[in-house]
Amino acid sequence: MLRWLRGEEKEKEPEVFESVANGLKKLYKNRLRPLEDAYKFHDFHSPALDDADFDSKPMVLLVGQYSTGKTTFIRYLLEKDFPGMRIGPEPTTDCFIAIMHGDVDKATGTINEGVIPGNALVIDKSKPFRALSSFGNNFLSRLQCSQMKNEVLQSISIIDTPGILSGEKQRVNRGYDFSKVLTWMAERVDRIILLFDAHKLDISDEFHEALNAVKMYDSKIRVVLNKCDQVNTQQLMRVYGALMWSLGKVISTPEVVRVYIGSFWDQPLRYDENRILFEAERNDLFEDIQSLPRNAALRKLNDLIKRARLAKVNAYIVSYLHDNMPSMFGKEKAKNKLINDLDKIYVELSNKYNTSLGDFPKVEEMRKQLKMADFTKFRGLSESMIKKVDEMLSRDIADLMTLIQREEAKMTEKIRQDGPAVK
Amino acid sequence: MLRWLRGEEKEKEPEVFESVANGLKKLYKNRLRPLEDAYKFHDFHSPALDDADFDSKPMVLLVGQYSTGKTTFIRYLLEKDFPGMRIGPEPTTDCFIAIMHGDVDKATGTINEGVIPGNALVIDKSKPFRALSSFGNNFLSRLQCSQMKNEVLQSISIIDTPGILSGEKQRVNRGYDFSKVLTWMAERVDRIILLFDAHKLDISDEFHEALNAVKMYDSKIRVVLNKCDQVNTQQLMRVYGALMWSLGKVISTPEVVRVYIGSFWDQPLRYDENRILFEAERNDLFEDIQSLPRNAALRKLNDLIKRARLAKVNAYIVSYLHDNMPSMFGKEKAKNKLINDLDKIYVELSNKYNTSLGDFPKVEEMRKQLKMADFTKFRGLSESMIKKVDEMLSRDIADLMTLIQREEAKMTEKIRQDGPAVK
Ligand SMILES: Nc1ncnc2c1ncn2[C@@H]1O[C@H](COP(=O)(O)OP(=O)(O)OP(=O)(O)O)[C@@H](O)[C@H]1O
Ligand SMILES: Nc1ncnc2c1ncn2[C@@H]1O[C@H](COP(=O)(O)OP(=O)(O)OP(=O)(O)O)[C@@H](O)[C@H]1O
Ligand SMILES: [Mg+2]
Ligand SMILES: [Mg+2]
Numbered sequence: 001m002l003r004w005l006r007g008e009e010k011e012k013e014p015e016v017f018e019s020v021a022n023g024l025k026k027l028y029k030n031r032l033r034p035l036e037d038a039y040k041f042h043d044f045h046s047p048a049l050d051d052a053d054f055d056s057k058p059m060v061l062l063v064g065q066y067s068t069g070k071t072t073f074i075r076y077l078l079e080k081d082f083p084g085m086r087i088g089p090e091p092t093t094d095c096f097i098a099i100m101h102g103d104v105d106k107a108t109g110t111i112n113e114g115v116i117p118g119n120a121l122v123i124d125k126s127k128p129f130r131a132l133s134s135f136g137n138n139f140l141s142r143l144q145c146s147q148m149k150n151e152v153l154q155s156i157s158i159i160d161t162p163g164i165l166s167g168e169k170q171r172v173n174r175g176y177d178f179s180k181v182l183t184w185m186a187e188r189v190d191r192i193i194l195l196f197d198a199h200k201l202d203i204s205d206e207f208h209e210a211l212n213a214v215k216m217y218d219s220k221i222r223v224v225l226n227k228c229d230q231v232n233t234q235q236l237m238r239v240y241g242a243l244m245w246s247l248g249k250v251i252s253t254p255e256v257v258r259v260y261i262g263s264f265w266d267q268p269l270r271y272d273e274n275r276i277l278f279e280a281e282r283n284d285l286f287e288d289i290q291s292l293p294r295n296a297a298l299r300k301l302n303d304l305i306k307r308a309r310l311a312k313v314n315a316y317i318v319s320y321l322h323d324n325m326p327s328m329f330g331k332e333k334a335k336n337k338l339i340n341d342l343d344k345i346y347v348e349l350s351n352k353y354n355t356s357l358g359d360f361p362k363v364e365e366m367r368k369q370l371k372m373a374d375f376t377k378f379r380g381l382s383e384s385m386i387k388k389v390d391e392m393l394s395r396d397i398a399d400l401m402t403l404i405q406r407e408e409a410k411m412t413e414k415i416r417q418d419g420p421a422v423k
Numbered sequence: 424m425l426r427w428l429r430g431e432e433k434e435k436e437p438e439v440f441e442s443v444a445n446g447l448k449k450l451y452k453n454r455l456r457p458l459e460d461a462y463k464f465h466d467f468h469s470p471a472l473d474d475a476d477f478d479s480k481p482m483v484l485l486v487g488q489y490s491t492g493k494t495t496f497i498r499y500l501l502e503k504d505f506p507g508m509r510i511g512p513e514p515t516t517d518c519f520i521a522i523m524h525g526d527v528d529k530a531t532g533t534i535n536e537g538v539i540p541g542n543a544l545v546i547d548k549s550k551p552f553r554a555l556s557s558f559g560n561n562f563l564s565r566l567q568c569s570q571m572k573n574e575v576l577q578s579i580s581i582i583d584t585p586g587i588l589s590g591e592k593q594r595v596n597r598g599y600d601f602s603k604v605l606t607w608m609a610e611r612v613d614r615i616i617l618l619f620d621a622h623k624l625d626i627s628d629e630f631h632e633a634l635n636a637v638k639m640y641d642s643k644i645r646v647v648l649n650k651c652d653q654v655n656t657q658q659l660m661r662v663y664g665a666l667m668w669s670l671g672k673v674i675s676t677p678e679v680v681r682v683y684i685g686s687f688w689d690q691p692l693r694y695d696e697n698r699i700l701f702e703a704e705r706n707d708l709f710e711d712i713q714s715l716p717r718n719a720a721l722r723k724l725n726d727l728i729k730r731a732r733l734a735k736v737n738a739y740i741v742s743y744l745h746d747n748m749p750s751m752f753g754k755e756k757a758k759n760k761l762i763n764d765l766d767k768i769y770v771e772l773s774n775k776y777n778t779s780l781g782d783f784p785k786v787e788e789m790r791k792q793l794k795m796a797d798f799t800k801f802r803g804l805s806e807s808m809i810k811k812v813d814e815m816l817s818r819d820i821a822d823l824m825t826l827i828q829r830e831e832a833k834m835t836e837k838i839r840q841d842g843p844a845v846k
Contacts, residue, residue, distance in 0.1 A: 248671035
């Protein structure tokens with residue numbers, strides 16, 4: 001995929017999105033986090049954000065029957081072997097492998113390369129896999145991270161998965177809940193690529209199960225029909241039709257999932273009657289993958305805006321409760337009355353601060369949280385803290401937004417100049 | 424389609440199947456019908472067969488949105504305009520049109536050509552449309568038969584239908600139940616071809632309704648994605664994929680319905696990058712349509728065998744009832760007792776004549792029929808009548824079967840020599 005990343009504009013792209021991530025990180029620390037801390041946001045709503053939450057790259061998850069070419073596909077994207085890579089006709093990949101750009105070794109200044117085993121991976125704070133430890137040891141011995149230096153991995157991370165087995169073979173127990181792990185991954189990644197083999201289309205029961213495990217994230221799903229050059233055009237149409245037929249039955253949305261047709265490796269085509277189609281499809285897929293950092297940056301920015309609005313509302317609520325507590329006696333009774341009146345307080349605050357009721361946390365949830373809270377630790381509203389967040393929303397975030405949009409305009413301009421991928 | 428019909432073997436084909444139909448007709452009249460008459464088969468089971476039941480050709484029904492090219496498709500099959508044909512970009516066909524080979528005019532010896540309006544068509548005993556009169560006058564004024572001399576129509580008949588409208592237009596009431604008419608047709612035809620326009624794929628609500636009206640006959644359904652040369656390959660893949668996706672949701676069978684991809688008219692292709700595919704698909708579709716007479720002959724033969732077995736069993740039952748009626752008094756009481764014991768009589772007869780109980784008519788149905796019957800009109804078993812039917816089953820039908828199979832072997836041989844349609 002390297003040659004798609006290259007080119008004048010594209011080379012700068014990861015930096016831009018990196019600077020957006022860094023910008024957001026700084027804004028969070030200096031402007032939002034103080035407001036969150038002051039009004040117990042982390043107790044009532046959501047834990048504080050780590051650097052890893054801003055730094056983590058968009059992730060692409062590969063899912064498919066064994067031998068559909070998942071590992072080969074990744075090798076084709078990277079144009080390079082990755083540590084621990086195994087490719088072969090029999091079921092080969094037996095681990096979940098997160099393929100990521102190596103960290104810089106602080107001591108030597110070089111990029112770390114090599115394999116981190118699962119147990120070490122889930123205690124690494126700089127990696128987004130800590131929650132996976134709950135899947136237990138059987139799973140952790142089937143999890144690893146491959147670190148390497150690679151241009152593609154500067155913008156995205158990739159997760160290779162063990163091939164899904166069909167028929168007899170699938171009865172061999174994996175020792176961990178494969179579908180649950182898939183669902184966990186599917187929720188966190190930015191793109192799910194389902195691979196099918198045009199030469200041997202086979203949607204087994206276990207594959208159905210895997211599909212069910214990810215289908216609720218259907219907007220993230222893209223499908224690759226691989227090895228399409230191994231069959232002639234008429235056979236290809238039958239296989240592709242059968243695939244769409246089956247997918248339509250499993251995925252309930254009326255929107256048709258995008259299927260990319262081609263052969264994703266560096267070998268010459270067997271039947272090359274559809275070369276032009278395959279090339280156009282590959283361009284489309286690579287453009288989709290390249291758009292992930294842009295989309296991920298936008299999503300992070302969007303998430304931070306949402307969080308900031310909630311943090312403000314939270315400050316209004318908590319300071320109101322503080323202001324309306326008696327200074328001497330009857331604290332417990334007053335607390336209960338305030339919690340009871342919370343819905344009315346919402347309306348009052350919504351009017352006073354001209355804030356939509358939709359921005360307020362769910363009343364019942366908030367009541368539950370407040371019951372456990374110590375109201376004497378609450379404080380009055382700090383106008384200056386609110387002002388800092390307002391400035392962030394109206395000025396700093398807008399600047400970052402402009403940065404992303406300018407980048408996007410450049411990309412579009414470039415596509416316009418080069419002409420569209422298909423004519 | 425004419426050039427597909429031609430060639431040494433193929434030229435004889437309609438004759439062979441015609442002679443099978445004639446053979447069956449003669450066998451029915453001389454051997455089976457006397458047994459049916461003697462034991463009241465037509466009262467108890469099913470009306471006597473007409474010549475039309477043996478002569479009617481396999482029928483192909485065209486269904487689709489307006490302007491998908493249904494009428495053009497028929498013109499392309501026939502290589503000739505048909506009487507009353509109208510083709511155009513706006514909704515054009517506003518009638519159900521049965522396109523059939525003209526009868527021979529007894530007086531002049533020439534082939535009848537021209538249009539028979541609906542009201543006249545449904546009283547014509549030689550045509551299989553008499554039951555359509557129940558759909559009422561609004562419908563009959565939208566029904567016609569186009570007769571003409573044409574080689575293709577010697578083996579099949581074709582039914583063109585009004586295009587299905589979408590959106591605003593579909594609210595205009597047709598004045599008759601379109602879906603019900605479609606279901607009636609779908610039940611009787613041998614092949615249902617659903618046409619879609621690759622250039623303007625649009626599965627409206629009313630089309631959904633039409634699909635629902637025919638989908639229970641899913642084994643008869645073939646789909647044509649027409650006008651495929653009007654879009655480039657990548658667009659074609661998207662449209663075709665979307666079609667399969669939607670069809671998979673509507674048709675519940677796991678077996679994928681066969682979709683033929685191409686452009687079915689006599690104009691040059693616009694994008695011709697898929698010429699070879701389109702030609703292979705057309706060959707496949709025409710072979711499928713050509714196989715209809717063979718299949719229809721087999722089906723008729725099969726139906727006659729089933730009918731003969733039932734007629735024999737019916738004769739056993741009726742003659743048993745005759746033999747066990749008292750000659751003088753207590754007729755009514757004896758009749759009731761016999762009807763009551765019918766299940767036991769079945770077992771006795773099944774043993775005596777070494778006939779599977781599965782060949783017997785449903786007990787409850789038969790009881791109902793017998794209650795209304797006059798047992799004094801029954802007669803004893805005629806061994807010679809049974810013998811005639813047995814000979815028909817073991818000798819004559821087998822001969823006709825051989826005829827069909829020999830024909831089939833010739834066809835297969837021819838395909839083998841020419842090589843398969845696709846390589
Ligand atoms: N585009 C392609 N065309 C033809 N063959 C391919 C293609 N991609 C991969 N293969 C072959 O298919 C086989 C399986 O490839 P690979 O190991 O990448 O699949 P996988 O999906 O990772 O399998 P597993 O689930 O077992 O890990 C290998 O023999 C490989 O050479
Ligand atoms: N294979 C084809 N490629 C491109 N255009 C076509 C093709 N077949 C038909 N057309 C054009 O599409 C239009 C509609 O054709 P036609 O009248 O045969 O459709 P129809 O399905 O019978 O429509 P209706 O339901 O209104 O009767 C006409 O303008 C015709 O020339
Ligand atoms: Mg693999
Ligand atoms: Mg028409």
